[in-house]
Amino acid sequence: MAQTLSPRAILERLVAFPTVSSDSNLDLIDWVETYLQGHGITCHRHWNDDGDKAALFAHVGPEIAGGVVLSGHTDVVPVEGQDWVTDPYTLVERDGRLYGRGSTDMKGFDALAIWAMVEAQKKGVTRPLQIALSFDEEIGCTGAEGLAKAMQILPKASDVIVGEPTELRAVLGHKGFVSFDVQMQGFEVHSSILQTGVSAIMYGAKLIEWCNQVNDAQAAATPQGMAAFFDPPYTNVHVGMITGGTAHNITAKDCRFAVGFRVVPGESLDQWRAAFEEARAKLEATMQAVRPETAIVATEMFDLPPFAPEADNTAEQLVRQLTGDNSDGFVSYGTEASHFQNAGYKVVVCGPGNIDVAHQPNEFITTAQFEEGQRFMERLLARLT
Template identity: 55%
Template sequence: MNARSILEKLVSFPTVSTESNLELIGWVEEYLKSLGVASTIVPSADGKKAQLYAHVGPEVEGGVVLSGHTDVVPVAGQAWDTDPFTVVERDGKLFGRGTCDMKGFDALALAAVPLALERGIKRPLQIALSRDEEIGCIGAPEMIDHMVASGMPRASMAVIGEPSMMKAVTGHKGGCGYHTHIHGFEVHSSLMHTGVSAVHEAAKLITWADEMNAANAAKAPSAVDAMFEPPWSSAHVGVISGGTANNITAKDCTFVMGFRVLPSESHAEWLQAYEARVREVEAEMQAVVPETRIELREVFNVKGLRPEEDGQAEALVRRLTGDNGSHVVSYGTEAGQFQERGYSAVVCGPGNIAQAHQPNEFVSVAQFEAGWKFMEDLVEDLAT
């Protein structure tokens, strides 16, 4: 199978993060088996999803991991002109959910396997396909840890194929967040001073986020931080829910307070700062009604990617693509999780991130072809 036919097959599996990806993983396992390549399946705790990795080539260290995720974001509520789970080519573009983010790269990586076998590579190629990237990169750490502990020869580099227009992205922000549940106390709003409105208390925390954003924006960034857009860490609430009626103080309010954190800053410090403000607000609530409280639950914690000094993965991608520019992004990937576990990591994949998650998502044919040229050159590099 060529890369295009593999892409069509991968897109046909509706692996929205709320659903299982087991059919896709099973298909990849059989595809690799047909090439004589064994793969390792890492199931989720509930058995409804799985991850897969495989080793191609000689049993030596120093190879390259091609890393991608198998899940996609929902299509519900989006106005698509075509079936989201069928690849349609039109006007030099390949439309379909995941063609850009990031089944296009997954297909290219899998298509490189028979090429690597035919060429007789001297350094190994490894494939790593994760789950649940779109809901906080929660699957990859377990998969990478499994790879490291498996006894499989350790690769030295990881190329994470998120859409970067085939540029070498050497840094990205991390992300972390707390699901926040404010338990207030209901009274008639005419007597609101005797109750605690969970919605009003939530507003205090969102105001805190705005104040933190303003303070960060006012700081002079370092030379590395200045490469990011924006060049500061930020706090954000995207969805909020609470209240019963207009004339009742809200008993409950829930939201996720999320942070996009520069690689130079500590996730722990951001979460601790938020926790400190939460406890201040909680104390104010309990001074009115003692049984009120604020409950926090960490929902994601994704490491940023730090630019590496003399990074092997960066050097590889620059050598193969000819890209000499400096590129960092504000979206998160699994690259920082590979880096945290000792791999030299870089982000490089076909497509434009602006197309990710959109209705009528697409990767251009030109970008897909550029991705295949990268795979051909990578295999040749591993064979020499």
């Protein structure tokens, strides 16, 4: 039997793996798999298409349905350009805080989940416990959908706890997301005769202005349905980066930017896809009336369905019993919860740490939150035993 590590020791190991989404996570997955297998836990992998990343999932307890899944992601955001006081890949404790990339988002929860799996194996739980560690959450939650499907080889659990940092409060819903890479293809002429050409930048500005008009109209409307629970209480659209152009006196041949919609539950991604396509096609026709060679190419990069609250959510009930939290939590950022919900699980988002320090330099989780996270797991294990 392998040595049993404390949650803190496991977190130290996890933080040490620089699992930025652009790189492989296999060193971390290898370590977790070896550790769990050393305690008699059979692990399974779900691979990405390139074979350089893997998700890991496992089952402890009787081979029956109705268990609980602890869901976390293994990837983290980059540290380049950030002013870190400590080595981001070394867990450092100072003044009641555990510093390190991913300590809050979300290797803190991952460490607690790994610890809980070993404890569940030792205790002999009568209701199963499962773990699901994904890849590529930070770049659109693109790994979770396949993971949820791959887990069907296990006895189907009923409840999923997605351990994003909520300070151990229950989150019942979040916005969805759909994003497009937009390439404006103009026609170059001297700017003194710009009416004979098509500036990709200036027409791109028209499409961006459409985004502004959508936001203005959404903000002015009375919130409907579940939208009222969110901040802001409506679907909004955002353009964060833009590039293009050759010279000041040439109409731009190229312009490129990304357009992203954050969609409230109760509205569909498809309706916003359709609205954007209508605006794109209308503007493209205007461009082509001047120069038929021009175009607007919009390529969907990724999508994430909204996570909607639902009645009789047994995962929510379980977390409320474990934490005593009775608040109604709704967030505008996305998580993997919606993919598990669409796969037929009851889902709640709840984990230690504060989302406000996620992705920041000197990311940390307080020792108090981490210790409370361990007590959360202990209470869960008591209910499963």
